[in-house]
Amino acid sequence: MTRRGIGLLAGALVLITAGFVYGYPDLALLGAAALIATVCAVAFALWRPRLGVTRVAEPDRVGRGEPARMTLTVRNTSRLRAASLVAVDRCGRDTVPVPLLRLRPGNDTTVAYPVPTTRRGIIPIGPLRVVRGDPLGLVSLARTYGGVVDVWVHPRIHPLQATPAGAARSLDGRVDKVPHGNITFDSLREYVIGDEMRRIHWRSSAKVGELMVREQLDTAEPTIVVLLDDRASAYPDPELFEYACEAAASVVVAAVREGLPVGLHLVGSVATGPFLDVLTEAQPGAGDLGARLDRLRAHRLGDTLIYLTGTGAVGDLGLVGALRGPYPVIVTGIFGDRGAAPITGGGRMIVIEAADGTEFAAAWDGVRGW
Known part of the structure; x- marks a missing residue:
């Protein structure tokens, strides 16, 4: 309840009590009217609108400082009455207002807003927070709709032109840089169905008692x-x-x-x-x-x-x-x-x-x- 609602409820109880204790029916009538207004406000706010929420991040993964947008679509899935609500969408640590004025049954509204990408990290978007209150401002009730969509802000990427050269290792421990391809033996492992027969090392297989396959490595x-x-x-x-x-x-x-x-x-x-x-x-x-x-x-x-x-x-x-x-x-x-x-x-x-x-x-x- 809002402060106004709390004050009205307290005044209603005081008026009803004073009216019955001191024999003033007019005061009791005013207190009863205030109490009825409070009950009607609670009933009005408790009505839960049926809303469908859809989010699309464009894109959902972006580099730091690059543009990204979130498109939010809210649809009134109820069949009987239109909805006029106050809604805000959570975007990281900020909130974005979403207008939901006279949203008729079966209709939808779409809001698109930029996602802040100035910092690296995961930005959670959502859920949609809908606040419903009565016309007198006595009661305010907030509910959430839809899930959370994450936007991944990757680190900024700087173009690099140079790349390291390969290194070839010989059995005596010598290491040389090589400009061209050089396929060399790396290790042995057990045979797995699908391995090429020409890669089987028959001498090692005879010693171990199981088929052993050569693993080769391009050291360049x-x-x-x-x-x-x-x-x-x-x-x-x-x-x-x-x-x-x-x-x-x-x-x-x-x-x-x-x-x-x-x-x-x-x-x-x-x-x-x-x-x-x-x-x-x-x-x-x-x-x-x-x-x-x-x-x-x-x-x-x-x-x-x-x-x-x-x-x-x-x-x-x-x-x-x-x-x-x-x-x-x-x-x-x-x-x-x-x-x-x-x-x-x-x-x-x-x-x-x-x-x-x-x-x-x-x-x-x-x-x-x-």
């Missing part, structure tokens, strides 16, 4: 491993983490565009799902860099490691440089310094210092001799 095709440092301690300014996410997204998109295998890993969490969605959900937190590097060393997931972090983790570069054996090429992007010139750190890794994602892209393309 670089396999890129992107490691995003999502530890809060690495970023003195939270905005620096946004730039690191932009750099990770730019590297992933460039690798996919060139048809190169790429993997995304986070220090404090496991990356599951589409890479850009993972980067959209990523938030600074806690993590163990040493444990993550040990797993990367043990599994040797590629030949090119891209480590992205902030100025708060400069002291950890030695741990990353220790992976120079399993990962012949290591590139470290450090965000928080205005110097964007690439620096080769002792022949062990390439260090790129950048203030934001734009400077990182320019410095990345300036690296020579991957």
Whole structure:
């Protein structure tokens, strides 16, 4: 009930009591009229309009700063009466007014409004909040309609022109960069129905007692491993983490565009799902860099490691440089310094210092001799 409704109800009770106690029927009549008005207001507000709500996000996944729109259609599915309601739609932390004036049975109204994409993250849109009140303003009742549609705002992507070169490993441990394709033996595994018979390694199969199949690898095709440092301690300014996410997204998109295998890993969490969605959900937190590097060393997931972090983790570069054996090429992007010139750190890794994602892209393309 509104303040007016509470006041009217209190006045009705006072008038009825005074009328019966002191023998003033006129006061009792006025109190009864006020009480009846309050009851009618409650009954009026309790009527639940039947509304159908449909949402269409155009698009539902968008880069940071790119335009996105939400189209909301509200349909009156009741058969008897028109609806004049006050409705607002939730858009992230904001609300958008939706006019529902004399919405007749079977008719609908459509409202389109822009979705704010200035920040990376998931923006929940909805539900529609409908407020129904009586003409006297005594009672106000809010209900929700429809579900919630998420709009994914991906990190801003900066075009990268340069890509790492492949590395060929020989049995004696030597590592060479190769300009052309080089198919080489990688490992053995058990035979699975559908494998080509010509790939069966008969000598190993005879020793093991089961059919073993050769796994081959194109070592000229670089396999890129992107490691995003999502530890809060690495970023003195939270905005620096946004730039690191932009750099990770730019590297992933460039690798996919060139048809190169790429993997995304986070220090404090496991990356599951589409890479850009993972980067959209990523938030600074806690993590163990040493444990993550040990797993990367043990599994040797590629030949090119891209480590992205902030100025708060400069002291950890030695741990990353220790992976120079399993990962012949290591590139470290450090965000928080205005110097964007690439620096080769002792022949062990390439260090790129950048203030934001734009400077990182320019410095990345300036690296020579991957």
